[in-house]
Amino acid sequence: MLPRSTTSLFCVLFQALSAVSQGLGEFETVSVGAPVNGDRFRIEGRAVVTDIKPHDWVSTARVLVEGEEDHVGFLKTDGSFAVNDVPSGSYVVEIVSPAYKFEPVRVDITSKGKMRARMVNFIKTSEVVRLPYPLQMRSSGPPNYFIKRETWGWTDFLMNPMVMMMVLPLLIIVLLPKVVNTSDPEMRREMEQSMNMLNPNPELPDVSEFMTKLFSTKGSGKSGSSIKAGKSGQLKRR
């Protein structure tokens, strides 16, 4: 950003001796509000929407100068426009169209009728980034008026962190015994060893076993006696 702005500043410096910078000085004194009994000028330019013929959109578009209805321009059937009767001053020129979005441009007109176009910058108002004059307004496409609805898809569901946290361990539990060959006695011994390391107290009941027993009690009342016995046995063991 920095090099770009300096180059444009240079542009101005080069022309500093000519009318433009003198004009800039005048902008500060020439009032915009009070009518100036001076010459009136014409702002010209062309609006382009890529791949769309001007025929299709010019009737809904207008050119506004400083957003007010004091100066209004209409687009010709080829996309060019002219705003007549504009007194000297500094104006923001914009093309308003419900179908296409255009960036506004600031146009400075000196009291002698010299024109220049620059980028609109409301924060640093004196910064000059030159743009071509006659204006070339290129549309950045249709504006986005709507927001997308949140649609429900399987991917959203699966990518949910909570679901991931639940699904991954499940996969490990289900798949790991299948990957590791459990019939190999050596492997089995190894696993048992590691399990013992993990579970230092063999006296403690296995949690999974406990859970299945607990749920099956609730699930069926008919064959509950044996389980009840088991349960009480466990409790006793504790």
Next chain:
Amino acid sequence: MAAMVNWLVFLFGLVCLSAAVFEDQAGKFDWRQQYVGKVQSAYFDSQTQASKKLLVATEQNVIASLNSRNGDIIWRQVDKTGPEGHIDTFLVHGQDAIAVSGNGRLLRSWETTIGGLNWETLLDTGSFQSAGFVGVQDSVKYVAILKKTAISLHYLSNGHQKWVENLPDSETVQYEVVYSGGSGLVSVLGVVPHSHLTITTYNLEDGEIMKQVSVEALWLESLKPGCAVVRDGVLVCADPASRSLYTLKLEEEHEQEMRQVLLQSLDVELSDGFQPHVLATQPNPARHPNAEFFLQLGPDHHILLQLGDDAIAPLRDFQQNEKALRNVEMESWGALLVSFATTGEKTVAVVMSPKNETAYSINLFSADSGRRLLETTTTFNHDPNGGKPERLYVHAFLKKDDSVGYRVLVQTEDHALIFVQQPGRVLWIREEALAEVVTMEMVDLPLTGTQAELEGEFGKKADGLLGMVLKRLSSQLILLQSWMAHLWKMFCDARQPRSLVRNEVTIETLARDEFNLQKMMVMVTASGKLFGIESSFGTILWKHFLQKVQPGSSFKLVVQRTTAHFPHPPQCTLIIKDKDTGLITVHVFNPIFGKRSHITPPSLGRPILQSLLLPLMDQDYAKVLLLIDNEYKVTAFPSTKRVLQQLQEMASSVFFYLVDSDQGKLSGFRLRRDLTTELIWEVVIPTEVQRIVAVKGKRANEHVHSQGRVMGDRSVLYKYLNPNLLAVVTESSDFHPERSFVGMYLIDGVTGRIIHEAVQRKARGPVYFVHSENWVVYQYWNTKSRRNEFSVLELYEGTEQYNSTAFSSLDRPLTPQVLQQSYIFPSAISQLEATITEKGITSRHLLVGLPSGAILSLPKMFLDPRRPEVPSEQSREENLIPYAPEMPIRSEWFINYNQTVSRAKGIYTAPSGLESTCLVVAYGLDIYQTRVYPSKQFDVLNDDYDYMLISSVLFGLVFATMISKRLAQVKLLNRAWR
């Protein structure tokens, strides 16, 4: 830093969700109606037989093309407002529409099929007189523009100037008419009033003066509207004083005199107030006009005349006389409006005559003979409440059997356009008065009959226990019945395709919906026509034209009684103030049906300065309206004995204020018991320095839910909620950009105490502002940095409340703390309003009308003077957005997406029955109605609520439990067997 940015993005996302529209919601509960304004001139596109285009230019400086089959706008171009964009002349030739606008400043040519500009030419300054096409050898190539001092000729193809010539003796001669008959010459006719007539003829090729003739005409004052050129360049003028017609040949070589023909010699009856109007026709600008012309003799009396070689012959007299009324067989037509229409080589005269109170008939007459053409009568009905027909535009065409068919566009006094087709079918009506809505109100719809009966049950005195129970049961039964009927209707509708369902709303089926989202919009237009529009589809349910309203009057609409007081009908009062005299007339009506109320409005002989609606009600639940006249006397309406008694009791607590912007004076008054007033305070803002631009209080129906704001450190900052606070905006009298300023005064309306004063230096108006709750938001133009800026003022009492139960302006020792912040707004604005909801719980948004026609919904959160420059832990806790100088404008926040509202003149907001929902109507050249949800729809399910997913998950779970139960049983059984 990165964290802050993240956090900001998150916040933006949050806010963005709350304001935007979903794509599938477009057109679901919002609608737009586009208008063009009062039509000045209209043309039918008669290039082809099947053409359905109608070109109009209007007083709202709009050029548009309408579809003549259904009245829709094909394209529309809106020029600047006011006299600068005023369309002086509108002419159509083939594919091109030529318009001269801005008092002859600009000449434009429009492409009529797509509405693009062909070319635009800047004309020299000078007041515009007339314009006309000029043709040579049967083709139209030029357009001639006549100004006060010069005449210029332009090519029709590119607008370039062929030549311009100064007119001779333009200081004394007023040039009015330009005429060309296709002979290579252009004649300019001018008048020196009561002296002579001058004819200057120019050569078409180089603008050389070929001939200059001056003819004595002592009686002649002006060429319009009593003169016209007919036949091969013969000027016909009517003189009301001598009751005669004068003729003059324009292209005669030698000096001549005007020939006089006495109207009596034509056997014509004349009424006393004879204001002649001559109407001729020139079907092709490259040829001579026709020899026939109409002469208007009275309001309902026209005569068709023909200029022969040496005499004027009457062809037909159109007069509605007493004899004809009695004798039906005798054919006679009064002529309210007349017009010519040409198709091919045939020219017909079209005459519209009143048939009876509600109907008009249109007839065609052969222009050459004055004979009536058979089977051309069209009779159409017209609402007697509407205005009378004013203009007539006719499109004639040849049918297959070589007879003439026609379509008629009738324009009425109340700006309506009625399109009539043979034999008397009204194809469409456009209510162009709605292009100038001045003020509006939204009124709740009445309950249905059954609901009302249920309501009425509570009001009545008991008929005993059993009676009450029976009544209750019967009304519940009725409700059940209607609910079943409703369900059945829903079921039937669901089976039909969606497009057919769109149920028609009529005045009979009007009923409040369960969330009170559908309301009646009462719109008052500048023409004096009132409309009742139902808000969910935009159907016009009633219209009422007030005949006597002068143009330029100001209107104030108040709702005196809402629909809540069944069986009393709702009541609206419209106060119409005449611009010149200041006298008012009062129109009292029922807002649901549009009927004038039987209540006699108060008669007022003096100009009225101020009106105010008190919360006080009379025995019929109508709120009391006070009208203060220029002698500071008060008239109450309604003024029954009880109201006057109540007023006397309350008098000491009724205060009002008056603004005199010419003297820069704000004064406060108190009501006395005898309905006189006493001045209690006065604030003078010297007019040499600044002038008062606008004064606004708060809305009376506004509710504030929370009394304070909880801050990051868990303390409460209490809002300063003064209901009597006035926001006064001033602008400096000095317009110099260095010295101009905008002032904002906050004044207590009861005590006159200036609570706060803010001055924005190097700023100028127009100032748009909103005053609500404890804040004022205003927008102005910064002359130094040449940008629009928003500023917000918020008033707080501090961390302790002085009196939390009631607010009294007289007992507030502490001045509020005022916080202010300003922001850059990257666009000009055309309107500003705030959303409003039922209970004020929902967060507020500002609705900003932009010049592009979009309406931006800007969260009030962005306009919070407590936005910190450096975010701290506490500010984050409070959800304050860090300060950024430039306010964002995002197209997702446009509540009207691409449905722009041209020249927005007002945005009206009304609460609905749902706390989350605010109804919005934007009006200007167009009318747009929608709903906004500033804090999303928190009290109803979203439209995209996934019923399918929820129900399928539920069913799935039930199914899964059943299966797993079975499986568990099998497993247990197996284990038991083991």
